[in-house]
Amino acid sequence: MIEYRNVRVALLGGGTVGAQVARLLLEHKEEFASRVGASLELTGIAVRNLDAARSADLPKELFTTDAESLILGADIVIEVMGGLEPARSYILQAINSGADVVTANKALLATHGTELFEAAERVGAQLYFEAAVAGAIPIIRPLRESLAGDRVKRIMGIVNGTTNYILDKMDTEGASFDDALAVATELGYAEADPTADVDAFDAAQKASILASLAFHTTIPLESVHREGIRAISGKTVELAKKAGYVVKLLAVCERLTDPATGEEGVSARVYPALISREHPLAAVHKANNAVFVEAEAAGSLMFYGAGAGGPETASAVLGDLVSAARRHVIGGPGLGASTHANLPVLPISAITTRYHVTLLVFDRPGVLASVAEEFAKHGVSVELVEQGTFGSEAVSGEAAPTATLVIGTHAALESDLAATVSALAQLDAVSSVVSVLRVEGA
Numbered sequence: 491m492i493e494y495r496n497v498r499v500a501l502l503g504g505g506t507v508g509a510q511v512a513r514l515l516l517e518h519k520e521e522f523a524s525r526v527g528a529s530l531e532l533t534g535i536a537v538r539n540l541d542a543a544r545s546a547d548l549p550k551e552l553f554t555t556d557a558e559s560l561i562l563g564a565d566i567v568i569e570v571m572g573g574l575e576p577a578r579s580y581i582l583q584a585i586n587s588g589a590d591v592v593t594a595n596k597a598l599l600a601t602h603g604t605e606l607f608e609a610a611e612r613v614g615a616q617l618y619f620e621a622a623v624a625g626a627i628p629i630i631r632p633l634r635e636s637l638a639g640d641r642v643k644r645i646m647g648i649v650n651g652t653t654n655y656i657l658d659k660m661d662t663e664g665a666s667f668d669d670a671l672a673v674a675t676e677l678g679y680a681e682a683d684p685t686a687d688v689d690a691f692d693a694a695q696k697a698s699i700l701a702s703l704a705f706h707t708t709i710p711l712e713s714v715h716r717e718g719i720r721a722i723s724g725k726t727v728e729l730a731k732k733a734g735y736v737v738k739l740l741a742v743c744e745r746l747t748d749p750a751t752g753e754e755g756v757s758a759r760v761y762p763a764l765i766s767r768e769h770p771l772a773a774v775h776k777a778n779n780a781v782f783v784e785a786e787a788a789g790s791l792m793f794y795g796a797g798a799g800g801p802e803t804a805s806a807v808l809g810d811l812v813s814a815a816r817r818h819v820i821g822g823p824g825l826g827a828s829t830h831a832n833l834p835v836l837p838i839s840a841i842t843t844r845y846h847v848t849l850l851v852f853d854r855p856g857v858l859a860s861v862a863e864e865f866a867k868h869g870v871s872v873e874l875v876e877q878g879t880f881g882s883e884a885v886s887g888e889a890a891p892t893a894t895l896v897i898g899t900h901a902a903l904e905s906d907l908a909a910t911v912s913a914l915a916q917l918d919a920v921s922s923v924v925s926v927l928r929v930e931g932a
């Protein structure tokens with residue numbers, strides 16, 4: 491029997507993810523010792539409520555509400571509590587007491603990542619965060635290490651499991667938004683406050699992290715254009731399906747040339763978009779995620795798998811734990827954050843994309859001409875027009891608008907499209923603008 495020296499592991503959080511991390515760590519203790527060359531000793535699990543039910547059967551004596559003391563004696567601290575504070579303070583305490591840190595906290599990394607990386611660099615500690623983006627899917631290590639010798643040009647993907655679960659249920663089963671959200675929450679996919687998922691804050695945090703790694707540039711969270719999925723109605727999903735598309739919440743991060751200066755910049759944005767039903771992303775169901783990476787030498791790469799869930803996310807956390815423990819045993823410097831490129835982050839107004847604009851119109855002569863005129867006036871080239879019946883949803887006090895017009899555009903500048911849409915809304919023949927969705931994944 492090989493005697494291994496202990497690596498002391500403190501776990502902050504015993505919820506959806508934390509309880510599964512603890513369960514797997516205890517179940518596979520011997521196996522992990524062989525992989526690491528040291529025994530991983532779980533010294534405790536910090537929680538708020540010692541009496542709360544857990545998703546795994548864990549020794550009661552491991553639980554504590556005294557996180558600070560737990561951190562003090564640890565070689566590695568795993569933070570799966572969520573939120574900004576006290577998670578930030580606990581991680582700084584861990585780093586400054588010489589521990590390496592594993593975290594799944596994308597909100598914290600996207601908000602205070604620079605401070606945490608600088609603190610880690612100062613003391614030679616390591617910060618691992620594979621679970622922070624796309625759950626079980628290895629995407630952080632590929633961007634941080636495997637593709638460190640390449641030039642990443644574009645990332646496009648589904649990085650939030652909760653909203654993919656909702657949109658997928660709406661598309662495949664005609665489920666209501668609220669029912670699908672309730673189930674996703676019940677299954678443990680959603681954040682403690684699901685508005686983080688639904689209003690795309692979670693996806694934006696992940697886009698900020700992915701873009702910072704891919705483009706070696708700090709991408710502040712506030713520079714990520716963010717649109718959630720609340721406005722996606724069953725009707726929008728139905729019209730998209732009829733047109734051969736599916737609605738997905740996408741994160742798009744790319745290098746591009748600023749049309750105003752001709753200089754290279756980067757963009758990071760998250761929004762609901764139309765994806766052709768033939769595109770691989772259309773086949774990403776339930777809470778799965780998928781990320782396409784385009785790199786100069788490697789070409790197109792696709793990463794796919796579980797984006798959320800306790801055991802699935804615990805897999806990514808434990809992968810980082812084994813890496814941290816191995817480094818702890820053999821010593822040596824960790825991986826810093828490389829942000830030397832310092833590329834400017836371009837606003838959404840500088841982006842050109844194809845659009846589908848769906849209008850609810852009164853079916854009378856000249857509607858099409860007046861709508862087409864507005865697109866022409868604002869320099870937006872129309873690629874397709876489809877007229878359909880919307881059903882006679884009565885508008886009180888006047889004849890019901892009974893037709894839909896779906897106008898597909900060629901690539902247009904965001905600012906030109908926005909000007910067109912606000913002009914369309916003023917037309918007498920237009921009852922309402924039902925949706926404006928970008929088309930991605932050409």
Ligand SMILES: NC(=O)C1=CN([C@@H]2O[C@H](COP(=O)(O)OP(=O)(O)OC[C@H]3O[C@@H](n4cnc5c(N)ncnc54)[C@H](OP(=O)(O)O)[C@@H]3O)[C@@H](O)[C@H]2O)C=CC1
Pocket residue numbers: 502503504505506507508536537538539540542557569570571572573575576594595596597621622625678679680681682797798799800803
């Ligand atoms: N759920 C998922 O699928 C994924 C989650 N993540 C991230 O992982 C982290 C954890 O998520 P998840 O497990 O779902 O969250 P949960 O809400 O299920 O669990 C949070 C845990 O942290 C504990 N906790 C919260 N605040 C404190 C505090 N101040 N002091 C001590 N303990 C505290 C809670 O204690 P108590 O139980 O007593 O209330 C609970 O055990 C988040 O950052 C999340 O964004 C990342 C990828 C996927």
Ligand SMILES: N[C@@H](CC=O)C(=O)O
Pocket residue numbers: 622623624625649650651652653679680681687692797798799
């Ligand atoms: N709430 C998040 C959890 C994983 O990051 C999601 O739904 O993706």
Ligand code: NA
Pocket residue numbers: 620621622623624625626627628629630806
């Ligand atoms: Na991941």
